[in-house]
Amino acid sequence: MSSSSGTTGSPTYSGFTLKDREITNDNQARALVRLGIEPGDVVMHASVLSMWIAGIPGVDSMMAYGVCLVPVGALSGVERVAQIARDTRPKSIKCTVSFAQYLAKHMEERTGIDPATLGLEKVVVFGEPGGSIPQIYEPLEKSFGGAMVHDIMGATGCHSPTGISCEEHNGIHFYAEDNAMFEICDPESLQSLPIEDGVEGEIVFTGLERECGPLIRWRDKDIIQVTTEPCRCGRPGPRMLFKGRVDDMLLVKGVNVFPNAVRDVINKTSTLTTGNIRIVKSSPGPVVPAPVLVKVEVKAGLPDQKKQTLAGDLDNAIHHQLRFRATFDFIDEGEFELLKGATGKTHLVEQINEQHGPLGRNDEQRNI
C-alpha cells in the first residue's frame, strides 16, 4: 500500500495487487530505459523511504527492473549521501529538486567531496517543479559535473511513474497511454478540454487495468500544459509541463497567480537572486491583496543600494508579466529558511497570522 504525501489534507491510499505491481514495474522500466539505465547499473535513491509513491513503491519497482539500488534515503544528511555516492559510484541519483539543490550547494563545503567528481550521468528529480525549468536544472547539471537532469512524474491511482523528460528538456513525455488515461479540465468548471497543442488546465487521471481501488477521473490538483508538437528527440506522444497546483493558486486582483510563475519571473529577471522565494500572505484562502509581499534570497554581500534597484526591477517585471505589484523582503544567502512538507517538498507560500507571527512549519498549519 502507498499513500499520497497528504500535504494539503488527508492522505490518499493506493493498494497494489500482484498485477498492479507488474504494470507499475513496467512503467518504471520505461523510465529507466529512456535514461539509458540497464539492469545492474547502480542507482542511488536519495529520497524518503516511506509509503509515499516515490518512496518504497518506487524502490520496489526499480529493484524489479534489476538496478543495483543504493537506498541511502534523504534523512541521513549530505555527509552520508556524499560518502556513499563516492564509495558506490552510482550512475544515477534520484531525489527531490530541492534536495538536489541542497547537495549541489553544500556537499563540497561540508564533506570536501565535489559533486562534479562523483561520476553521475543522470540526476532524476521529482515531487516539485524545477526539473523542467532551465534556471533550476542548468545550475544542477553544472554542479553535478555535466550529469543530465530529468524530470519524472506520476499520478495518484495510476501505475506511477507515468512520464519522464528527455535529453531535449522539452517537457515530460507521457508514456503510459496503455494504462493511464488523462484529461485536461478547466479547473473551475471541470469541463474536459480538447487535447491540443498548448492546452492548459487541471489534469484528471483514470488508472486503467488497476485491480486494487481503481480511481475514476481522479483530480491530483496539478495544472498541466500539454504539448503535442513532435519533440526533437523523436519520441512520440504528448508532453506535459507542470504549471502549478490548484491548491497553490492565488487570486491577486482577480487574476490567477501561481507561486511558481512568480519564482520564474524573479529567476529570469536577475542573477542577483538564488532562486529561493516565498510569497507571504496573511489571510486564509486564495485571495491576496496587492502589493504582494515576496521574500527573496539574494546573493551574499549585496549592498543596500543594489537591493533597492533590484526591488524596482523585480516589481516592474512582475507587473509587466503577471499584472500585479509586489514588495520584497530580501534575505541574504544562507539565511533563507526553506519551509518543507513531510516529503521534503518546498512550500512557496507562507501563511502568517498577523497577530501571532509565522504559524511554523507544520503542514497541518496550512503552509501550502
Ligand SMILES: [Zn+2]
Ligand atoms: Zn523528447
